[in-house]
Amino acid sequence: MSTVATNQQTGFVGKASNYLDERTSISGAVKEFGRKIFPDHWSFLLGEVALYSFVIILLSGSFLTFFFQASMDVVTYTGSYVPLKGIEMSAAMSSTLDISFDLRGGLLMRQIHHWAALLFVAAIGLHMLRVFFTGAFRKPRELNWSIGFVLFVLAMAEGFTGYSLPDDLLSGNGLRIIDGMVNAVPVVGTWITFLLFGGEFPGSDIVGRLYTLHILLLPAILLIFIVLHLMFVIIHKHTQYPGPGKTENNVVGFPILPVYAAKAGGFFFIVFGVVALMASLVTINPIWVYGPYDPSPVSAGTQPDWYIGFADGALRLIPPHLETVWLGYVWSWNILIPILILLVFLAAVFAYPFIEAWVTGDKREHHLLDRPRNAPARTAIGAAGVTFYAVLWAAASSDIIATHFKVTMEGVINTLQILLILGPIIAFAVTKRVCLALQKKDRTMALHGFETGRIVRMPGGEYIEVHQQLDEYDRWKLVSFNDNAPLMLRPNPKGKITGGMRARARLSRWFFEDRIAPVTPTEHALELEQSHH
Amino acid sequence: MAKNESGPADIVPASGHERSTDVVLGTAVVSPDAFPDPGLPPHRLRVVDTDPKAAKKAERVVYALFYLSIVGSVFAVFAYMFFALDPNDLNSVRLNNLYIGLGITLSLLAIGIAAVHWGKAVMADHESVDERHPTRGSEETRARAIEIFKEADAESGFSRRSLIRNGLIASLVAFPLPAIALFRGLAPMDVDPNNELKHTMWEKGLRLTRDPSGLPIKASDLTIGSAFQVIPEGLADLPPHERLDAKAKAAVILVRMKPEELNWTSAERESWSYQGIVAYSKICTHVGCPVALYEQQTHHLLCPCHQSQFDLENECKVIFGPAARPLPQLPITVDSEGYLVAARGFDQPVGPSFWERLN
């Protein structure tokens, strides 16, 4: 034992901690983080689900790498699945079949891996929606939104590269579509696909290359960004929902040790358990049904994994014949326009926090979340974005919609084309109205209290329903929000009004012109006085 | 910038709400006439805090669940041993998957629920409060950071010795260039992708054969309304890899219709068919999926990927969907033995568009 330590460290745990601390200085970290406070809310679990599914993916994926052969060498299948016996296929496909049919628990691991991957992207998406609709991306968290956005894109890339590995019919078709899309890129497209596939499509290199991306490069980058993302959560401390006692200057909740650790740690096992349950009960990606890749057959009604749907839908909604020849070169607008639309959509998602910060010009730090209704413009923009995404996503299933509801393909596509443009506009208008109505309702509640259902006859003979005032805690929830008013154009110190200022003022009017201010104590006192007469 | 530069005049910055009064509020309205924060509501006791019996029960549930988890783990191991995979029984795969999976599920869920219940019902649940501090460093720290950069700059001469600095930047720009060159090796050096994309196996006299058997097809094999999936003769004999690459371009769909149902833009085009038999590339001109669905009634070919439709009656023009160009037609005729053969190769590249397609 050290001579420095003033030795209360007796017993094994004491000695072990002392040993560690004298070599790692870990007590400092425990002191700093051990009792750090985390606020509690179900919606904060979405990010956790994403993180935990990533861990599950790493665990199950590592297992799969021990058996999967990322090779397109052609072999004759000799495994247990009778319908494919004797058929030529790539080693990738054959080893995937072996994992499924000749390795105990192999199918389970494949299905855990795939279900966790689907959950991973879904949880990230929902987490982003939560962050968006509560305004959690505001200063100082704009950069963490960007990091999270990168994670979202990486997760989709991981999903797509993984989907392509078994070299079955569906994954081959997915790659064929990528090949066709990249080919449409002006100037370099042809060469990029040529390099990507190591020659012509499908070639014999792509699976091995995607494998390196899937298990090495992309996970490494993902991990770095996850670490960054979490580091910022620690630096900023978690946001919290507004409520009595919760301010911009504090965080109310439970300490990491022990409560948060128990809940979050337990939650990991619950997420893992649910994924395992899905994998035991529900088949996912039955590649043996599709067979090995062959450029000729394909069956109707096949679907990509859900997160690719919006891209596939965008390809489907473009009207026919959009291709021009200019200067002797081919401009495939039928592919370039959907790609551009997707890129602009993703760029808008990425940029939103910066745009809103510019419009509001608000330089304060925000740690209290907005209730979505209290930011009507933002909530409406979010709803419009969700609608846009949803229409694209539905378009990816246009054939299934048509056969299922017995309507024509043309009808479905044309309807979705119109919806893609009108849907977001309608969603915006409706959502904004709903938010304002809810805010009005909040105002009434805060002013008059709630209806008790008790009817009283007044001396004059009229009947009124007695209202009961809210207590101060409940009222606080309704009156403590952040309100914004449109900018007024005023010349800058140089006496000028620039175009940027004009644009900003116009945007801020669009954001904040329908404005419902929170109830003030003065209003409330007046109301109380009146109701007593 | 002035505070709240653009708000209406009756709006003044908050007092007490903000950490520092020189923060720019932008469009935010902070009224001095605001309700005071009532502070944290009184702590509510849980049943387990007041009823020792409930507390005991919660404790029991937690440890019982932890032990139940062990049961699940052991069950999964037993399932691994006893639900072996039987090559002659597909159902064994299902059972193996199901029981190992359920065992693992039980083991995981029980741990999870136990831990969460422990945290919620057994551990102390007093809400605590942490102070937040501004994200930015203190003025002192920031000043020191700037000073450090200045010192480093002075000591290295980074701004002053511009030749060194520019040399550094230029060399850093140049050093990844070899890596870019190295990636040229991703695809064969002596092959031009344009050339590859413009040629298929089809050439004059090559027989049309069935996919995948490779058996040649006689005109009389086709009844009106029937469709065949076709590959060129000899494709089946190619080494496996070349076979897929070749097939990805050369796959053809062969259909027989009544000659009067076919409308042609020129006599030459008409001569590409044989007694109502027409052959079209099966590779979609959109992004390359096989156009595998033939609708007998309407004489439409349908691509299952994005629902492009091609009209067999009118030289496979696009009538719906995202594709821009008709499917290229393979000119066919019959050889001396009556087998269908290509009269020549395709007159244009098949499949998706690419930049240099017309050069």
Ligand code: FES
């Ligand atoms: S590939 Fe045929 S429609 Fe897209």
